Amino acid sequence: MRLKRLGLGRHVRAGLVGAAVLAAAGGTLFAAGPPAMLLAADATDNPITGFTGKCIDVADANTANGTAVQLYDCNGTGAQRWSSPGDGTLRAFGKCLDIQAAGTTDGTSVWLWDCHGEANQQWVITEAHDIVNPATDRCLDVRGYDNANRTPLQIWPCTGAANQKWFDSKVESPPANDSVGDGGRGDAPAGFVVSEDQFNAMFPARNSFYTYGGLTAALGAYPGFATSGDDTTKKREAAAFLANVGHETGGLTHVTEQNTANHPHYCDPGQPNGCPAGQSAYYGRGPIQLSWNFNYRAAGDALGIDLLNNPGLVESDASVAWKTALWYWNTQSGPGTMTPHDAMTNNSGFGQTIRSINGALECDGKNPAQVQNRVANYLRFVQVLVTTPGDNLVC
Template sequence: MLLAADATDSPITGFTGKCIDVADANTANGTAVQLYDCNGTGAQRWSSPGDGTLRAFGKCLDIQAAGTTDGTSVWLWDCHGEANQQWVITEAHDIVNPATDRCLDVRGYDNANRTPLQIWPCTGAANQKWFNSKAENPPANDGGIDGRGGDDGGDAPAGFVVSEDQFNAMFPARNPFYTYGGLAAALGAYPGFATSGDDTTKKREAAAFLANAGHETGGLTHVTEQNTANHPHYCDPGQPYGCPAGQSTYYGRGPIQLSWNFNYKAAGDALGIDLLNNPGLVESDASVAWKTALWYWNTQSGPGTMTPHAAMTNNSGFGQTIRSINGALECDGKNPAQVQNRMANYLRFVQVLGTTPGDNLVC
């Protein structure tokens, strides 16, 4: 547990080792609760007296104005025991408000001092993980913005065939947004990914997924589509729900560069995240970004005849994953250089994972 009942004066650390902090050590009602460098002051000492509250300066961590919407800030307030001051601390290191079914979250995945804390749907991402720094040893930069993250401190999640060290070897110059911790947190959305078949099949699927992601993003260096002139082109107004976030907001994002309003709608519906109205989550939350890539990989066949997941688990080969992702533009001789680049990634990654590539590598 993060804080045992009756625990006192315990700093709570999380994102990149910074602490939950009462702004300027102010004890007035409505004082912001934020992320800040750990400094050992009373503004960072929290207790859990056993009544479901978290307290500093004798006051409670409180959801502003009893709000229930995503992004509602938290602040300090006189304790009154109502639902907006109740918190459940899970073994997975989430701090959850049961009334809203949302987690204590660092706004915008930002690690700057004074970044506000808020409530947000629980994603499993590193900006929602918290540790008692007196009793526990949180992993350094847990899933954080410097790209070293991972709740496992470097070992792969149970059943996953790619370790953090192997991931780092595959993408040595990646954008810090693409954390191993974000990928690890996303795996639970599709538990069949890289866990089906024998060890060779599992490693080939993981290598194939990461090879395509690497190609789409320039080695995980780009979070968003670089050609901004294309950004207005991904709104299909013929869809009954339209483009509520704006004409130019459904451009490519994330490891597989999710694009088009209908794909944001379908991915969001599948994942239980409102991406149609909040497409920017795919470029602000690493776990959400990886989840959208896994959604496509496991459920969509695109211009192909099977999902990439099926292609790698039924031995159709890496070439069929290319066809399912961008076959209409690359396969059957249309752009062999792009196909070769994807294949080069795959051949390198299977070597990193210590396995063989199999047959049917091009499309």
């Protein structure tokens, strides 16, 4: 999304609605949900269920400058009452929603601050329910697509995702069938083909970090995963994904790469932005063992999380860890010719998922034992899910 500059410090774009759309007496701004979970069209002043069902909130109702603005359960308190006097600002407790230290980079937090009317306190509400800061051309965003209480709000490039959609309860309720674009990061799909009992059966000795809840919370990042095609295709894809991550992590027992001697080897200083977290910060983490600085950056950019500067999130937040694995599975072809998701949904077979993940080291006879371990996982998991494996199991 680009905003055209018209005059000093003023920005407009087609489809923008003035911030005065907020009720003059103050309205509650709710995060939107996916289409199936929005409020009924005739509902009024109810919390929104779906992606968050939560509100923009001033942390602990603190009125001090620098107080974090976050996501929190809607409770009707003054910490969630926002208004606009028509000058482009959004205000709570008489202070303004402000971009921290007038930052302009992706992931800069927002906070409460004395109103001064500068560019970092200017917000425009669009007809698409984005809240845009024109000076940075970025949207108000829920960090990491996380719906937990106290999740910080930040600025991020406008993606159309549900974690950037906001509604004023005093003016309107989200329409029941409004299609809120999810930018590939929508809410978790209903009817995941792997039950918690089946997940537990697949990984009886798993590390407690790898929770079923962490996995299901991450599924919304890529709603096409294990929901494409017929029931057999869905189950095969879920089994294939879990078979590969099980192999990468020793049955979900390892969160980080075990050979610490390799940890300094994953920084390519020639990549954009280098290695700001340190030479040894980009070792393998999580279900897919995400590694290298450029992969942390790419995954973070796709998910709305600053993993380049904070790679440790992949080993401290189970949902983030699962999201990075789903990012690779659904968007990266690695040394292969297709993404693992495409391999399973176009019936190319499990072997092509191996090629896309580690084909340069394992396929074409390079390490048949590793390939067979992945295949053994897959054959066991399709049995757990009561389906068939299909053809082309090896690479």
